[in-house]
Amino acid sequence: MYRETGWLEGRKRLAPDQIALVDGETGRRCSYDLLYRRSVRAARYLSEMGISKGDRVAFLAPNDMAVFVCFFACERLGAIFVPLNWRLSPRELNGILEDAGPKVLLFHRRMEHLAAALAAPSIVPLDLLDPDDPPEPEGEEEADYPSLSDPAMILYTGGTTGKPKGVVLTHGSIFWNSINTILSWQLTAKDRALSCLPLFHTGGLNVLSLPVLQAGGTLVIIDRFDPDRVMDVIDRERCTIALMVPTMYHLLIRSPRFAEKSFPTMREFLSGGAPCPREVHRAFANKGLPFREGYGLTEAGPNNFVTDPSTARKKPGTVGKPMLYNQVRIVSEDGTDSPAGSVGEIWIRGGHLFDRYWNNPEATDESLVDGWLRTGDLGMRDEEGDFYIVGRKKEMIVTGGENVYPAEVEQIIAEHPEVEQVVVVGAPDPKWGEAVAAAVVPRKGSCLTGEGLRSYLRGRLAAYKIPKAVLFMDELPKTPVGKIDRRAILRLFVQKD
Structure with a gap:
């Protein structure tokens, strides 16, 4: 049955030979046709294991093409994708697995020792699910894709405020975030996006990766961040857009090679995750390179604002205005809207919001008020309607x-x-x-x-x-x-x- 969630099949139909994924480490490529075939085969394998709609599939792997194969396989079945943070200890991961209750844990061979310390009903190496050269699907059955309101993934927060919470993103959350992002950042099939953030959280999956694929572009995946390696990959793969966190940009501009680089193919450098130091803004401005900051969180998008290049240059630190299908308020302690120039809590509303916290209705009720997400972050807007992030309310x-x-x-x-x-x-x-x-x-x-x-x-x-x-x-x-x-x-x- 056709639904908006089946867009990978549409991409395969429109441009089968277009490159969808590139391994930035090895140069290996995967077209939309091959990505689709691999996901169909993986879905069949999971189905034979008894995975069906609503079941959770945990996933433990470094940044790899297989992340997207597994996600699209889960989408095809209506299963819920649960990527795991491999930096956590076995004890922490087992707590997450106990909460999520997956039927199967898929793991990359590089994570074999960690996977051996984890508890799940079934633990399966990825290469059984996703061989390098899958055969053509035989007698491919029509997919019954989930609706936009169905859960797509559960992303667990870092747990710095206590027990990690499972953020449930629906297919609608992902779809509307992608639509907002494609329109606001003008993504096209000609874009080649650098992906170097971990693909176990929303920054890696949802800021650029899935929007770029939905737009028909190419995603260049890097497993380990190294500033010189990143600059080499940007040049070799002719990347046009990249997202990094301030710490990565800090290391990038400190590299002796940064001064000699002109990045001729890059049209956009994006920063998120935390406010970016002004020296980073200056380093890119001195090269005449577009540099913009964004703001988001796992529960909202994560993309919420867009800044036009001239505003980004004139107002370093602004995250700009809300994206087309988002609404944002700055709310004072008494629950009223704060005037321009006053600091208050950022509240967000839109189709890109999360659905709920998994197994945690109390936390859900605390965060969602009449369709608005109370972010816990402090911000302000100026007289021209541009927003600024001040910090965490609790900080x-x-x-x-x-x-x-x-x-x-x-x-x-x-x-x-x-x-x-x-x-x-x-x-x-x-x-x-x-x-x-x-x-x-x-x-x-x-x-x-x-x-x-x-x-x-x-x-x-x-x-x-x-x-x-x-x-x-x-x-x-x-x-x-x-x-x-x-x-x-x-x-x-x-x-x-």
């Missing part, structure tokens, strides 16, 4: 009755010539309630001191925003999904006292 520091937003302080500290990275947190303080505290990774050869940093900040920040405590570190701790672990940094300040 806001209240010191002596004044509100301090870590992102603002981090941006100013990051401009110090001897600072490599910085994170600002609110440490408990008997006098102020909370004290602004900064964890700083200095650049090599730096002689920067806490007092030296505070001296630099005087005149650049209000006195109450200047860190009362500064901790110098060789590197910042990270969560299993690669984000800065603010809780671990806060614990260091608490232990220090």
